[in-house]
Amino acid sequence: MKTSNYRVAPLRTEIAEAARRTAQADAADHAIVIADSPNGYPCRHCLRWAQPGERLVLFPFASIAPGRPYSESGPIFVHAEPCERYRLTNQFPGEFRQGRAIRAYDSKQNMIAGEVVNGNEPEAVIEKLLQNPETAFIQVRSASRGCYTMGIERV
Ligand SMILES: [Zn+2]
Numbered sequence: 001m002k003t004s005n006y007r008v009a010p011l012r013t014e015i016a017e018a019a020r021r022t023a024q025a026d027a028a029d030h031a032i033v034i035a036d037s038p039n040g041y042p043c044r045h046c047l048r049w050a051q052p053g054e055r056l057v058l059f060p061f062a063s064i065a066p067g068r069p070y071s072e073s074g075p076i077f078v079h080a081e082p083c084e085r086y087r088l089t090n091q092f093p094g095e096f097r098q099g100r101a102i103r104a105y106d107s108k109q110n111m112i113a114g115e116v117v118n119g120n121e122p123e124a125v126i127e128k129l130l131q132n133p134e135t136a137f138i139q140v141r142s143a144s145r146g147c148y149t150m151g152i153e154r155v
Pocket of ligand 1: 044048
């Protein structure tokens with residue numbers, strides 16, 4: 001299903017590259033892990049599940065910047081080797097249609113709504129949240145662990 005009024009916002013390449021460099025410098029908050037299952041290690045840059053044996057960097061990402069009531073930093077993975085940033089930004093990534101929670105934020109970065117995609121089409125949930133004119137942007141997360149998966153921006 002193509003989208004027209006929003007686009008998927010994968011993690012920026014500069015952030016993925018900085019995480020890889022920081023991990024190579026043995027920073028305590030940047031761990032190298034090896035995927036040991038086919039759907040436990042989502043890369044936020046290419047928006048694919050890492051396959052068993054692939055190496056990833058696990059590090060904290062501030063999905064809402066510090067200094068606000070809803071400021072939030074949490075653990076995310078990116079492939080440890082360079083990967084191609086997700087390009088089909090007018091399509092919800094197929095590998096993350098299940099098990100997601102979708103949150104809406106206003107222009108002050110306050111969370112104003114949240115829904116778990118529970119057998120629904122994620123596009124339908126996103127469209128509904130965007131119908132509220134106060135929704136400035138959306139974040140998609142793991143419903144079970146809460147980790148940030150991707151952003152959704154209005155076009
Ligand atoms: Zn990747």
